[in-house]
Structure formats: C-alpha cells, structure tokens
Amino acid sequence: MKSLPECVRLRESARQLENSLLLQNIKYRLGGLFILAVGAAIGWYFLYEPLQAAKAGAPEVRYSLKAFFMVPFCMVFGLAFAVFGTSLDYRDAERNTLKPLGWALFAVVVIVTAAGFWWFKEQFAALGYVDA
Numbered sequence: 001m002k003s004l005p006e007c008v009r010l011r012e013s014a015r016q017l018e019n020s021l022l023l024q025n026i027k028y029r030l031g032g033l034f035i036l037a038v039g040a041a042i043g044w045y046f047l048y049e050p051l052q053a054a055k056a057g058a059p060e061v062r063y064s065l066k067a068f069f070m071v072p073f074c075m076v077f078g079l080a081f082a083v084f085g086t087s088l089d090y091r092d093a094e095r096n097t098l099k100p101l102g103w104a105l106f107a108v109v110v111i112v113t114a115a116g117f118w119w120f121k122e123q124f125a126a127l128g129y130v131d132a
Helices: 004-055 066-087 100-126
Strands: none
Touching (some): 004 066, 066 100
C-alpha cells in the first residue's frame, strides 16, 4: 500500500497531466477557429469582392486561383480542428503520412475546390466575362 504523501503526489501529477491535455485540446480548437477566420478573409478578399465587382459591371476583374484551394482547405481543416480538437486523428506523425481520415478530408477539399472553381467560372460567364 502506498503512503498518503505518495498517493497525493500521484493524484496531483495526474491532475496536471489532465490539465495539460485539456489545454492542448483548447489550443487545437482555437487554432481551428483561427484557420476558419483566415479562410473567410481569403475568400472575402480574393473571391467575393471580385465577384461583386463583376456583378457591378467592372470592365476588368482579377481574382486569385490560389484562393480556390486555400479557402476550402482552411474551411475543411479549420472546422475539423474546431469540432474535434486533439481527437482529430488525421495523420501519422512518426511516418509523416496521412491516415484515412486525413485523405478523406483532403478529398473533400479537392471536391469543394473543383466545384467552387466551376461555380465561380459559371457566374463570370453568365455576367459576360471571358478569360483573357
């Protein structure tokens, strides 16, 4: 049987570990919210504003192709981290590879990227814009 001071130390050590894990989980979730905000800002500036300029009849409109990938990437992974925190098991850190969940999230990013680009191009075509 362990002495009382040793039990108290073990309990305190367990409590510190639990607090550390909780803090790590909160950091992941806040990071997810930050990534969502970055994705929203990129989408607003590089996609939404050019589309609004086109709808307003601007003679020339420029947009960033990189934003079509960055916005879905930030939204999918930001939402995943905000919802699941440290329990999001998407990669194998030892082998530096994605796990099936990581590949599934990346597939969602690719599909949303393609669909968003197609929709964006259709909107511009409907407004009478052509690629230069």
